[in-house]
Amino acid sequence: MNTNNRLRIAIQKSGRLSKDCQSLLKQLGIKLNLREQRLIAHSTNMPIDVLRVRDDDIPGLVMDGVCDLGIVGENVLVETQAERQRNQQPSEVTKLAKLDFGYCRLALAWPQELGIQDKDWFNGKRIATTYPEILKQYLEKEQIEASVVMLTGSVEVAPRAGLADAICDLVSTGATLEANGLMQGDTILESNACLIQNANLNDDDKLSLINKLMPRLRGVKQAKESKYIMLHAPKARLDEICALLPGTGQPTLLALAGSEDYVALHMVSSETLFWETMEELKSLGANSILVMPIEKMME
Ligand SMILES: Nc1ncnc2c1ncn2[C@@H]1O[C@H](COP(=O)(O)OP(=O)(O)OP(=O)(O)O)[C@@H](O)[C@H]1O
Ligand SMILES: O=P(O)(O)OC[C@H]1O[C@H](OP(=O)(O)OP(=O)(O)O)[C@H](O)[C@@H]1O
Ligand SMILES: [Mg+2]
Known part of the structure; x- marks a missing residue:
C-alpha cells in the first residue's frame, strides 16, 4: 500500500x-x-x-x-x-x-496474399501477440484451436519472419498493417x-x-466537446437562426451599438458548427459568425 x-x-x-x-x-x-x-x-x-x-x-x-x-x-x-x-x-x-x-483496437491480421479468411482458417495456426490472455479468451469463446506465440514487440513482422501464421495486435490507422502486407480481420477488443x-x-x-x-x-x-458561438443576427429572423444552432441551451442576446435591426447572439454549444450550418446562417442574414474553443467549464 x-x-x-x-x-x-x-x-x-x-x-x-x-x-x-x-x-x-x-x-x-x-x-x-x-x-x-x-x-x-x-x-x-x-x-x-x-x-x-x-x-x-x-x-x-x-x-x-x-x-x-x-x-x-x-x-x-x-x-x-x-x-x-x-x-x-x-x-x-x-x-x-x-x-x-x-483509441486503438486489438485485431487479428494475416498476410494479405492469403486473401479473406473465416474463423475456421485459424484452426491449427500460430498467432503472434503481446496480449496472450485476451487472445486465448477469444479463441476459447470462438472455439478455435490455435497456438499463441508471445512477442513483446515487432509483432507485425512475425508472419514474414516465419514465427507465426497470423497476428493479434493493436491497430489505429492501419498503416502499420499495410506497411507489413497484412490484412485486418476481427476486432477482439476496442480500447481507450x-x-x-x-x-x-x-x-x-x-x-x-x-x-x-x-x-x-x-x-x-x-x-473539449463544446464551442462558444458568437454572431450578429437580424432581429426579424431570430427564430429561424436559433433553430439552426446546435445544442439545447438558450442563447444570450445583446444589443448592438448603432443598430436597430441586429442583435449580437452568444451561446455555448455542445457541438461544433459545421460549415454548412454557417452558410445557412449567413443566408438568413447573420454575419460576423465566430466559433471559438472553450478552455474550461464548470456547471
Ligand atoms: N497506434 C495507436 N494509436 C493510439 N493509441 C495507441 C496506438 N498504439 C497503442 N496505443 C495505446 O497506447 C498504449 C501505449 O502504446 P505504446 O506503443 O507507447 O506502448 P509500449 O511500446 O508498450 O510502451 P512502454 O515502453 O511504456 O511499454 C497502448 O497500450 C494502447 O493503449
Ligand atoms: O494502425 P497504426 O496507426 O499504424 O498503429 C498501430 C501501431 O501503433 C502501435 O505501435 P507504436 O507505433 O506505438 O510503436 P511500438 O510498436 O514500438 O510500441 C501498435 O503497437 C501498432 O504497431
Ligand atoms: Mg508496454
Missing part, C-alpha cells in the same frame, strides 16, 4: 500515451516539474506525485496499491487483470473514467486510455482530493 500521504499517479514515461497524460494533468491544474530522466515528479501546487513507468506496469502498481491512480490503455488493463486472476494476485481496480485519447483507482483506497484526504479532481476532469472533457 502507498502509505505516503501524497496521492500517487502512475503514467506512461514515454510512448503513445505520455504526451496526452501530461497535458491532461496540466489541464486538471496539477503543476509538475517533469524532468526527462526522473522516475517521480512532485507537484508543486498539490499533494500529488507522478510516477513515470512503462505502461505494462501501471495496472499492477495500482492493483497492489503502490500507486493510488493510474492512466493506462484498456488493452493493457484487461490483459493484466486476466493474467493476475490466473495467478491469484489482486486484480481489482475502480475505473474512474474513460479518456478521450489512446482510462483512469483507474486502487479499489481499496480509504485515505480520506486522498479520496477528497480525487473528488476535487473528478469534476475538473469532466469539465475538461465537456470543454
Whole structure:
C-alpha cells in the first residue's frame, strides 16, 4: 500500500500515451516539474506525485496499491487483470473514467496474399501477440484451436519472419498493417486510455482530493466537446437562426451599438458548427459568425 500521504499517479514515461497524460494533468491544474530522466515528479501546487513507468506496469502498481491512480490503455488493463486472476494476485481496480485519447483496437491480421479468411482458417495456426490472455479468451469463446506465440514487440513482422501464421495486435490507422502486407480481420477488443483507482483506497484526504479532481476532469472533457458561438443576427429572423444552432441551451442576446435591426447572439454549444450550418446562417442574414474553443467549464 502507498502509505505516503501524497496521492500517487502512475503514467506512461514515454510512448503513445505520455504526451496526452501530461497535458491532461496540466489541464486538471496539477503543476509538475517533469524532468526527462526522473522516475517521480512532485507537484508543486498539490499533494500529488507522478510516477513515470512503462505502461505494462501501471495496472499492477495500482492493483497492489503502490500507486493510488493510474492512466493506462484498456488493452493493457484487461490483459493484466486476466493474467493476475490466473495467478491469484489482486486484480481489482475502480475505473474512474474513460479518456478521450489512446483509441486503438486489438485485431487479428494475416498476410494479405492469403486473401479473406473465416474463423475456421485459424484452426491449427500460430498467432503472434503481446496480449496472450485476451487472445486465448477469444479463441476459447470462438472455439478455435490455435497456438499463441508471445512477442513483446515487432509483432507485425512475425508472419514474414516465419514465427507465426497470423497476428493479434493493436491497430489505429492501419498503416502499420499495410506497411507489413497484412490484412485486418476481427476486432477482439476496442480500447481507450482510462483512469483507474486502487479499489481499496480509504485515505480520506486522498479520496477528497480525487473528488476535487473528478469534476475538473469532466469539465475538461465537456470543454473539449463544446464551442462558444458568437454572431450578429437580424432581429426579424431570430427564430429561424436559433433553430439552426446546435445544442439545447438558450442563447444570450445583446444589443448592438448603432443598430436597430441586429442583435449580437452568444451561446455555448455542445457541438461544433459545421460549415454548412454557417452558410445557412449567413443566408438568413447573420454575419460576423465566430466559433471559438472553450478552455474550461464548470456547471
Ligand atoms: N497506434 C495507436 N494509436 C493510439 N493509441 C495507441 C496506438 N498504439 C497503442 N496505443 C495505446 O497506447 C498504449 C501505449 O502504446 P505504446 O506503443 O507507447 O506502448 P509500449 O511500446 O508498450 O510502451 P512502454 O515502453 O511504456 O511499454 C497502448 O497500450 C494502447 O493503449
Ligand atoms: O494502425 P497504426 O496507426 O499504424 O498503429 C498501430 C501501431 O501503433 C502501435 O505501435 P507504436 O507505433 O506505438 O510503436 P511500438 O510498436 O514500438 O510500441 C501498435 O503497437 C501498432 O504497431
Ligand atoms: Mg508496454
